[in-house]
Amino acid sequence: MHQKSLIGILGGMGPTATVDFLSKVISATKADVDQEHIPLIVHDVPQIPDRSSAIENGRDDPFLPMLAGIRLLDAAGVEFIAIPCNTAHYWHGRLQRGCRAKILHIADAVAHYVTQMAERPRTIAVMATRGTISGGIYSQRLLEGAEQVLVPDEGTQLLIDRAITGVKANQISAARKAATEAAGLLADAGADCLLLACTELPVALSDFDHGPLIMDATEALARACVRASVGEARMETVG
Amino acid sequence: MHQKSLIGILGGMGPTATVDFLSKVISATKADVDQEHIPLIVHDVPQIPDRSSAIENGRDDPFLPMLAGIRLLDAAGVEFIAIPCNTAHYWHGRLQRGCRAKILHIADAVAHYVTQMAERPRTIAVMATRGTISGGIYSQRLLEGAEQVLVPDEGTQLLIDRAITGVKANQISAARKAATEAAGLLADAGADCLLLACTELPVALSDFDHGPLIMDATEALARACVRASVGEARMETVG
Structure with a gap:
């Protein structure tokens, strides 16, 4: 079987967006049976404080809960991490310094x-x-x-x-x-x-x-995940 | 904030079914903002061998990969685990003996x-x-x-x-x-x-x-997850 990299998803921001993202990962993958889809670990914990109001008000409270999620994914052995929340990328650099896996940037x-x-x-x-x-x-x-x-x-x-x-x-x-x-x-x-x-x-x-x-942007990130996991050749073409 | 139990999902069997299940968990939850939704860790690794043909042919190869997923969820600290795959419940008893978290039965x-x-x-x-x-x-x-x-x-x-x-x-x-x-x-x-x-x-x-x-059955299991995490009072009524 073709080798696939395990991908971590820091989700829950929000839960419906995470579901939409996961279905776009499926659509972007060329697969006829379950086993050809890409393997994911999803940290879908929506208790992370609101990212937009934190930036607007100079607060940093989303950072540590996000870092906890990133570290759980890292410990699970993922090679790449995607964060299906645009606003959360304000903390991308600091989160990247806290883990071994590469965090894709949306x-x-x-x-x-x-x-x-x-x-x-x-x-x-x-x-x-x-x-x-x-x-x-x-x-x-x-x-x-x-x-x-x-x-x-x-x-x-x-x-x-x-x-x-x-x-x-x-x-x-x-x-x-x-x-x-x-x-x-x-x-x-x-x-x-x-x-x-x-x-x-x-x-x-x-x-x-x-x-x-x-x-x-969600679809672009989903395609980046599939590319990271299985490479361009195992992706569905756009359209 | 109302206390919520962390729920583990042994998904990926198949990936589309997992997405359908996650959206039913969201629909079954009374929530106005992200933070009121229930926290999940999803093991969405579809490389588990086909469950139905294993039962039909007397093979046991899905068991160890499922147990690995269950143990990863257990180590992440989940209190309950749900498996959105009916056929996988053939191994429910043996999986339950391999972890501390309670595995809900579909x-x-x-x-x-x-x-x-x-x-x-x-x-x-x-x-x-x-x-x-x-x-x-x-x-x-x-x-x-x-x-x-x-x-x-x-x-x-x-x-x-x-x-x-x-x-x-x-x-x-x-x-x-x-x-x-x-x-x-x-x-x-x-x-x-x-x-x-x-x-x-x-x-x-x-x-x-x-x-x-x-x-x-997917919806029934989604409702059981929300009930286990936040209790009957924080659930949407059926309809």
Whole structure:
């Protein structure tokens, strides 16, 4: 049997986003039977304090609970770790210093995705938590791939906030309404590509298929996991 | 914050069934924010040899890889373990002897579900792998709740086999067709309730809503997890 690297997932941020991420890992894998899928250990403990408000208010309380999860995965023998929560990547460097396994970076996964696009987007709008935006998790890496990065104005950001908290509370239809309205405003502001840079947003925009191109950071990270575990040849092609 | 027990999941059998199970755990939990969801460690390693063919052919090779997963969860400090694979419960007793955590039994979860039904079913048809049926994982416990248990004939079982392998290969529409045809044959044979006793089957029958009542063993096990972690009061009501 083809050798597969064991991947650790620091999940639970939030639980629905973790489920969406796991199903994207399955879709990205070429497999006919259970045994061909990639092996994962998932730390799905949602008691980690809110990451976005911590960044906004200068608190550090998510760090130690995340490090505890990372160390549990490391002790289980994983070779790579993925964190399906964009905002949590604010702590990526410090978490990496606390473990032996390599922690994939979601913005690197997105940057890889952009370099593989037939036609590069001109203006990418970042749909994310306030913490992801003020923490600068994407800005520099995205500017290398697109001409312009668009940050939502306050009214649009309020809609994005509502979509994210809606998914976390399992109120999917309210979340869908807010996310769709925000996407429309960003298209009107000139974005030809929307980066879903919060793992709750693909859940809220799963039916969105008009206007700007959707780039899903969750899917980019899922594909990076499969690539790390089994290599490019055992991946499903995009589409 | 309300205290929650850490739950271990021995998943990966198969990966899609694990994702379906995790989303049913989320749906069964009353929660408005991430932190109110129940904490899980998921051993999602699909390299465990096929359980059904092992039972059919008198092999024991799934046992040690499952025990390794159970021990990893035990070492991580989980209080309860759930196994979202009906067939794997053939080894339930031996796995339980290998760990400190209590392993919930999926047939107990289903039996609890039946006792809470307003009107008990008369004839329950068991839709499962051949291993689950020949291993007798359900028969005794179900006979305590229903007048009659119906085991599919060979033609119907072939359709059920096809539905299960279809989900494992991520060929959902072919799986849906086979499962729907099998469900129709069991209704014709007099079943007023179909027990989906293989965790792949709810994925294939998610849109089925006519004829006999559907009883989903995955959902019963998900509810048992939430009950074990936070108690009845923090559960969503059925519906």
